Amino acid sequence: xxxxxxxxxxxxxxxxxxxxxxxxxxxxxxxxxxxxxxxxxxxxxxxxxxxxxxxxxxxxxxxxxxxxxxxxxxxxxxxxxxxxxxxxxxxxxxxxxxxxxxxxxxxxxxxxxxxxxxxxxxxxxxxxxxxxxxxxxxxxxxxxxxxxxxxxxxxxxxxxxxxxxxxxxxxxxxxxxxxxxxxxxxxxxxxxxxxxxxxxxxxxxxxxxxxxxxxxxxxxxxxxxxxxxxxxxxxxxxxxxxxxxxxxxxxxxxxxxxxxxxxxxxxxxxxxxxxxxxxxxxxxxxxxxxxxxxxxxxxxxxxx
Numbered sequence: 001x002x003x004x005x006x007x008x009x010x011x012x013x014x015x016x017x018x019x020x021x022x023x024x025x026x027x028x029x030x031x032x033x034x035x036x037x038x039x040x041x042x043x044x045x046x047x048x049x050x051x052x053x054x055x056x057x058x059x060x061x062x063x064x065x066x067x068x069x070x071x072x073x074x075x076x077x078x079x080x081x082x083x084x085x086x087x088x089x090x091x092x093x094x095x096x097x098x099x100x101x102x103x104x105x106x107x108x109x110x111x112x113x114x115x116x117x118x119x120x121x122x123x124x125x126x127x128x129x130x131x132x133x134x135x136x137x138x139x140x141x142x143x144x145x146x147x148x149x150x151x152x153x154x155x156x157x158x159x160x161x162x163x164x165x166x167x168x169x170x171x172x173x174x175x176x177x178x179x180x181x182x183x184x185x186x187x188x189x190x191x192x193x194x195x196x197x198x199x200x201x202x203x204x205x206x207x208x209x210x211x212x213x214x215x216x217x218x219x220x221x222x223x224x225x226x227x228x229x230x231x232x233x234x235x236x237x238x239x240x241x242x243x244x245x246x247x248x249x250x251x252x253x254x255x256x257x258x259x260x261x262x263x264x265x266x267x268x269x270x271x272x273x274x275x276x277x278x279x280x281x282x283x284x285x286x287x288x289x290x291x292x293x294x295x296x297x298x299x300x301x302x303x304x
Contacts, residue, residue: 001301003115003122007133007169011176020141022296023289034295036066037303043100045071046090047125048081051104053265053287054125054135058102061294070098076106091118100302121301129163134297135264136169138290143221145289146260146282150174153220156182156212158245159270160227161191166264167225171195175202182219184209186244189227212245216254222247222261226268249274252281262286 001009010016026034043062047055055073062069072079081090087105091114094101102123103111108130115122126132144150155174157167161183171191174181175198183191183206190208199206209215216222224247252261252275263271263283275281 001304003118003124004133004297004301005112005115005122005124006131007136007173010133010137010173013176016137016140019137019293019296019300020144022299023141023292024145026292026295027289031064034064034066035299037299038062038065038067038099041066041099041302042068042070042097043102044094044098045069045102045125046075046079046094047071047073047104048075048079048110049104049106049126050074051125053290054104054132055102057287057290057294058123058125058134060291061298062100062102064291064295065298067099087113088117090114091122095119100298126165128165129168130165131169132165132264133169134294135166135290136173137297138293139166139170139223139262139264139286140173141293142262142282142286142289143260146285147220147258151178153177154180154182154215154218155221155223156184156215156219157191157223158184158212158247159225160189161185162189163227164225167223168192168195170223172198175199175204179204181206182209182212182215183207184212184215184245186210189244212251216251217256219255220259222255222259224261224263224270226266226270245270247271247275249278252278255280 045055045059059069075081087110095118100121102125103114104125105111106128108128111122111124111127124131124133157171161167181204187210246269259280260282261280265283265287
């Protein structure tokens with residue numbers, strides 16, 4: 001595996017178990033003992049869309065493993081993309097300077113286009129409404145770590161299923177497990193047909209719902225996400241849908257006592273602040289897990 005572009009590259013339970021085991025080791029390891037497999041390398045993070053957790057966890061992971069870092073935080077305005085440079089030319093240029101590229105872009109497929117001409121690894125850190133493979137890996141790792149298993153769980157994906165790349169990637173990686181999925185959204189924000197087709201092909205039991213009222217007490221995991229304002233062409237459509245599903249403490253307390261609440265963040269209004277103190281709320285730990293998972297992934301790509 002040279003590049004990390006799609007969650008479909010990781011539909012192997014043995015590979016996932018190995019990555020998760022290594023992430024556990026990094027999580028338990030004093031920082032002074034981190035190995036330095038990227039020593040004497042330089043990696044670049046190039047983000048054409050805003051990011052906090054993905055960019056900073058990748059950058060911290062890169063430096064923890066010994067590499068130097070160069071970064072463009074707002075590449076849409078602060079790179080030659082604004083002048084009309086193609087993504088292929090940007091990739092060629094970066095190949096002259098660095099040994100790896102972490103890229104987020106608002107258009108689906110742009111990291112893959114960069115990878116097609118790149119001699120160094122390209123990591124898709126999110127491409128529009130397409131995929132977010134490393135987020136799916138850390139989400140799955142969080143479920144495994146917090147619940148002790150994945151098989152047999154009842155998992156709800158809630159919110160803007162149409163535009164949320166995190167929902168798309170997580171659904172696809174969960175397709176290799178024996179899970180029951182509840183896809184809960186307004187009808188106009190339903191999961192895309194290609195994701196549903198993959199779930200059907202893999203034999204996953206799933207339910208398409210517009211309310212969580214009848215299932216909230218049966219869930220082991222609820223995975224929230226905000227309505228993706230930046231994906232709407234008309235602000236009026238966003239305004240009409242943004243409050244479709246809001247998880248309050250009252251609703252959270254209807255869940256099993258050992259259920260967990262996840263969210264890739266940023267949290268806008270889909271989870272009220274009062275839920276933060278609920279023992280089911282695990283989204284901040286989920287974000288922390290991203291550092292160790294990305295360390296494990298970087299080590300794997302550069303040493304395998």
